[in-house]
Amino acid sequence: xxxxxxxxxxxxxxxxxxxxxxxxxxxxxxxxxxxxxxxxxxxxxxxxxxxxxxxxxxxxxxxxxxxxxxxxxxxxxxxxxxxxxxxxxxxxxxxxxxxxxxxxxxxxxxxxxxxxxxxxxxxxxxxxxxxxxxxxxxxxxxxxxxxxxxxxxxxxxxxxxxxxxxxxxxxxxxxxxxxxxxxxxxxxxxxxxxxxxxxxxxxxxxxxxxxxxxxxxxxxxxxxxxxxxxxxxxxxxxxxxxxxxxxxxxxxxxxxxxxxxxxxxxxxxxxxxxxxxxxxxxxxxxxxxxxxxxxxxxxxxxxxxxxxxxxxxxxxxxxxxxxxxxxxxxxxxxxxxxxxxxxxxxxxxxxxxxxxxxxxxxxxxxxxxxxxxxxxxxxxxxxxxxxxxxxxxxxxxxxxxxxxxxxxxxxxxxxxxxxxxxxxxxxxxxxxxxxxxxxxxxxxxxxxxxxxxxxxxxxxxxxxxxxxxxxxxxxxxxxxxxxxxxxxxxxxxxxxxxxxxxxxxxxxxxxxxxxxxxxxxxxxxxxxxxxxxxxxxxxxxxxxxx
Amino acid sequence: xxxxxxxxxxxxxxxxxxxxxxxxxxxxxxxxxxxxxxxxxxxxxxxxxxxxxxxxxxxxxxxxxxxxxxxxxxxxxxxxxxxxxxxxxxxxxxxxxxxxxxxxxxxxxxxxxxxxxxxxxxxxxxxxxxxxxxxxxxxxxxxxxxxxxxxxxxxxxxxxxxxxxxxxxxxxxxxxxxxxxxxxxxxxxxxxxxxxxxxxxxxxxxxxxxxxxxxxxxxxxxxxxxxxxxxxxxxxxxxxxxxxxxxxxxxxxxxxxxxxxxxxxxxxxxxxxxxxxxxxxxxxxxx
Numbered sequence: 001x002x003x004x005x006x007x008x009x010x011x012x013x014x015x016x017x018x019x020x021x022x023x024x025x026x027x028x029x030x031x032x033x034x035x036x037x038x039x040x041x042x043x044x045x046x047x048x049x050x051x052x053x054x055x056x057x058x059x060x061x062x063x064x065x066x067x068x069x070x071x072x073x074x075x076x077x078x079x080x081x082x083x084x085x086x087x088x089x090x091x092x093x094x095x096x097x098x099x100x101x102x103x104x105x106x107x108x109x110x111x112x113x114x115x116x117x118x119x120x121x122x123x124x125x126x127x128x129x130x131x132x133x134x135x136x137x138x139x140x141x142x143x144x145x146x147x148x149x150x151x152x153x154x155x156x157x158x159x160x161x162x163x164x165x166x167x168x169x170x171x172x173x174x175x176x177x178x179x180x181x182x183x184x185x186x187x188x189x190x191x192x193x194x195x196x197x198x199x200x201x202x203x204x205x206x207x208x209x210x211x212x213x214x215x216x217x218x219x220x221x222x223x224x225x226x227x228x229x230x231x232x233x234x235x236x237x238x239x240x241x242x243x244x245x246x247x248x249x250x251x252x253x254x255x256x257x258x259x260x261x262x263x264x265x266x267x268x269x270x271x272x273x274x275x276x277x278x279x280x281x282x283x284x285x286x287x288x289x290x291x292x293x294x295x296x297x298x299x300x301x302x303x304x305x306x307x308x309x310x311x312x313x314x315x316x317x318x319x320x321x322x323x324x325x326x327x328x329x330x331x332x333x334x335x336x337x338x339x340x341x342x343x344x345x346x347x348x349x350x351x352x353x354x355x356x357x358x359x360x361x362x363x364x365x366x367x368x369x370x371x372x373x374x375x376x377x378x379x380x381x382x383x384x385x386x387x388x389x390x391x392x393x394x395x396x397x398x399x400x401x402x403x404x405x406x407x408x409x410x411x412x413x414x415x416x417x418x419x420x421x422x423x424x425x426x427x428x429x430x431x432x433x434x435x436x437x438x439x440x441x442x443x444x445x446x447x448x449x450x451x452x453x454x455x456x457x458x459x460x461x462x463x464x465x466x467x468x469x470x471x472x473x474x475x476x477x478x479x480x481x482x483x484x485x486x487x488x489x490x491x492x493x494x495x496x497x498x499x500x501x502x503x504x505x506x507x508x509x510x511x512x513x514x515x516x517x518x519x520x521x522x523x524x525x526x527x528x529x530x531x532x533x534x535x536x537x538x539x540x541x542x543x544x545x546x
Numbered sequence: 547x548x549x550x551x552x553x554x555x556x557x558x559x560x561x562x563x564x565x566x567x568x569x570x571x572x573x574x575x576x577x578x579x580x581x582x583x584x585x586x587x588x589x590x591x592x593x594x595x596x597x598x599x600x601x602x603x604x605x606x607x608x609x610x611x612x613x614x615x616x617x618x619x620x621x622x623x624x625x626x627x628x629x630x631x632x633x634x635x636x637x638x639x640x641x642x643x644x645x646x647x648x649x650x651x652x653x654x655x656x657x658x659x660x661x662x663x664x665x666x667x668x669x670x671x672x673x674x675x676x677x678x679x680x681x682x683x684x685x686x687x688x689x690x691x692x693x694x695x696x697x698x699x700x701x702x703x704x705x706x707x708x709x710x711x712x713x714x715x716x717x718x719x720x721x722x723x724x725x726x727x728x729x730x731x732x733x734x735x736x737x738x739x740x741x742x743x744x745x746x747x748x749x750x751x752x753x754x755x756x757x758x759x760x761x762x763x764x765x766x767x768x769x770x771x772x773x774x775x776x777x778x779x780x781x782x783x784x785x786x787x788x789x790x791x792x793x794x795x796x797x798x799x800x801x802x803x804x805x806x807x808x809x810x811x812x813x814x815x816x817x818x819x820x821x822x823x824x825x826x827x828x829x830x831x832x833x
Binding site: 344345348349416417420421498499527528530532 | 733750
């Protein structure tokens with residue numbers, strides 16, 4: 001195939017989505033740490049699915065529009081670090097094909113792959129080789145070489161695919177942790193799945209099933225609209241539509257609509273502009289845009305009613321997740337927290353909205369954006385409380401109209417410690433500085449089980465073994481949760497320690513936790529020891545020592 | 547010969563030994579449990595008070611001394627021509643200062659001059675100013691210079707206190723509801739200060755041990771801020787004598803103090819507002 005048309009490109013993307021959805025469990029199993037979290041495959045698949053839903057809404061004839069929808073959809077649906085990087089990959093891809101209308105040549109494709117790679121490198125602060133970044137870069141290099149030699153678009157794609165496969169194979173050479181664990185890089189493997197899907201698509205293979213028909217995990221359902229809104233919502237009509245015209249100017253539309261609402265996204269080109277805005281005056285918005293061109297695909301939802309309905313249906317799932325909205329605050333707080341007990345703890349420390357999530361359920365950028373928008377405050381600080389959520393949280397800064405700060409808390413204890421330094425009356429900058437400075441004053445321990453056998457340093461770990469992690473690194477292995485937790489605490493406590501807090505998970509017997517508490521009190525008479533029901537899934541115990 | 551006297555109130559938490567040594571007079575505030583009214587330190591001991599504070603459902607309240615109480619004390623200790631330095635609780639926390647001002651005008655016609663001093667402080671913060679005043683008087687320093695030194699001490703006074711719970715400050719309206727509700731689920735020890743004579747939260751610390759450590763650090767910061775000056779340090783506690791004594795000894799050494807740390811108990815006047823377990827550290831550089 002000499003060139004790629006819009007419908008071929010769409011087919012390629014659908015194949016990529018289907019293949020990734022099919023193989024996500026395989027990708028998940030490649031986690032370096034054998035802990036039941038960091039679901040790279042699930043995150044990438046959900047992100048791509050969000051993008052596919054978005055491209056369903058545009059005509060495939062125009063490649064520029066198609067890839068723009070791809071970029072936008074993946075950005076809004078980005079989950080976890082791997083999802084965010086993938087969204088940046090598609091953003092670069094869209095930039096590379098922005099001016100292409102009906103047919104993408106071999107050069108166009110090579111350029112788009114180069115842009116994709118460049119954008120991912122720019123997006124991460126410290127690029128690490130042997131990851132998705134390397135796979136994307138090698139694919140781009142091979143594509144460029146093939147295009148230069150006069151290859152067809154299809155040949156360029158093959159070259160990229162083969163280079164990607166080689167880069168995935170080679171990933172353990174760059175990253176000793178992969179070699180030690182006997183796996184290849186999960187994100188790289190995910191990207192390779194996407195390339196493989198592209199190849200199936202360009203070859204015109206029949207699509208066996210659509211990723212869009214599959215509900216990848218129950219998590220998605222659980223997170224939909226979880227933010228409860230109390231009182232009257234400002235800008236409650238979520239208004240979305242397309243403007244069709246000939247000489248449309250997205251920038252003009254954007255600046256004109258800006259004062260009318262929030263959470264605004266205006267994207268497009270001269271012929272089609274997509275508008276998404278939360279407003280109290282959908283009529284005025286439609287009236288204004290109707291004068292610029294033909295309006296189509298108009299959708300207006302009342303978010304207040306949706307939310308009330310949702311809250312009614314789900315209030316027993318997870319309790320109250322949002323503080324009563326009183327006066328407008330100077331600085332609001334949004335925290336990503338797994339489990340009812342931990343949510344209560346965070347609420348008691350002044351958090352306005354809890355986004356349920358963490359280990360296995362990384363909330364999407366859109367979930368976080370929605371939470372941020374629902375806080376009645378001039379500025380909002382997000383506490384991701386998990387290393388896989390920090391990236392999505394940072395994305396919200398670009399999407400929200402409010403000033404947003406992210407304190408890069410990597411664990412629940414870090415989130416709680418950061419909250420000790422929250423001053424409601426101080427400036428956003430002051431709060432961020434203080435919270436960031438002090439968040440690491442606490443040590444984090446976690447107790448969970450191994451999802452597969454592996455070796456970590458000197459430790460030989462079998463599947464289903466109980467493992468204890470300190471700051472995310474495996475430190476203790478054993479057969480019982482009590483034993484592992486005891487040894488984990490021992491490895492964390494030193495002469496400067498004075499407070500030990502234990503948060504036990506949803507699957508943990510309160511009686512065992514209490515017994516452990518009694519034991520620790522005896523052993524560490526100099527320390528204050530506290531135990532709380534955290535209710536978090538998968539992690540039997542979360543321990544903080546300070 | 548005309549003399550200068552020092553009068554303070556029971557909000558100063560000065561140990562009786564020091565008061566007698568330096569001849570510092572005290573006027574009690576009253577504590578009211580329901581219909582029963584007790585004069586602080588006279589009808590009610592500190593230990594009795596905390597027992598009732600723990601056990602009674604109803605929260606006691608404090609009542610400032612009346613101008614007549616002050617008038618009686620002023621007339622009792624002073625001769626015509628004498629001067630009284632009447633040193634009191636922050637006027638933004640209590641009406642005690644106001645009563646002393648009125649009493650001052652009442653004894654003026656007897657030829658007694660009362661200089662009312664609003665310390666903008668509480669507990670041993672008032673005590674330190676009273677002690678400083680008594681020592682300067684004893685050293686024969688001129689009144690004008692004494693007042694200058696006291697004003698300096700008041701303006702530079704540093705206040706840090708740790709409470710076990712914000713409940714008492716909240717119930718007495720000394721701190722906002724929103725502030726008080728923060729962190730009630732976890733073992734959080736708030737460190738507070740007085741800003742312009744009003745209670746203001748400074749930091750939140752997990753665990754009593756760490757909070758006491760933090761008090762030490764804050765004291766070291768004050769030391770560093772005034773490298774060339776001697777510091778006057780007071781420490782008071784509500785029924786936690788061991789922790790307080792240890793901290794006092796540690797501070798004397800770490801801050802290289804000439805004088806001992808003045809160690810006192812938080813009496814009923816202040817105790818009503820902060821509750822058991824509180825520790826207060828107050829310090830000022832000497833001019």
